[in-house]
Amino acid sequence: MNDVQTPQPQLDIDLSATTAVKSESESNGANIFAQGFILRKVSKFVANTTDDAILPIPVFYEPSSGMILADSIPEALKEEYKDFVIEKE
Secondary structure: OOOOOOOOOOOOOOHHHOOOOOOOOOOOOOOOOEEEEEEEEEOHHHHOOOOOEEEEEEEEEOOOOOOEEHHHOOHHHOOOOHHHEEOOO
């Protein structure tokens, strides 16, 4: 058995040089978001498998409203989910 451990990459970012992502929701004053998934069905012909597949797409959302943070959704899905997306302030 191979016990070689691969070191995890570490970003050297000064957090004081970043800005907060804020929620438009008054109930989310702490600006805390949750991670969820949009699930998309992929045809077996596109996935090249014997059955259709499910493709999970990770997104961040505002927990109390369920609204998806606009910057976390792929551009190709923004129009379809436009009623469920919040822009950051």
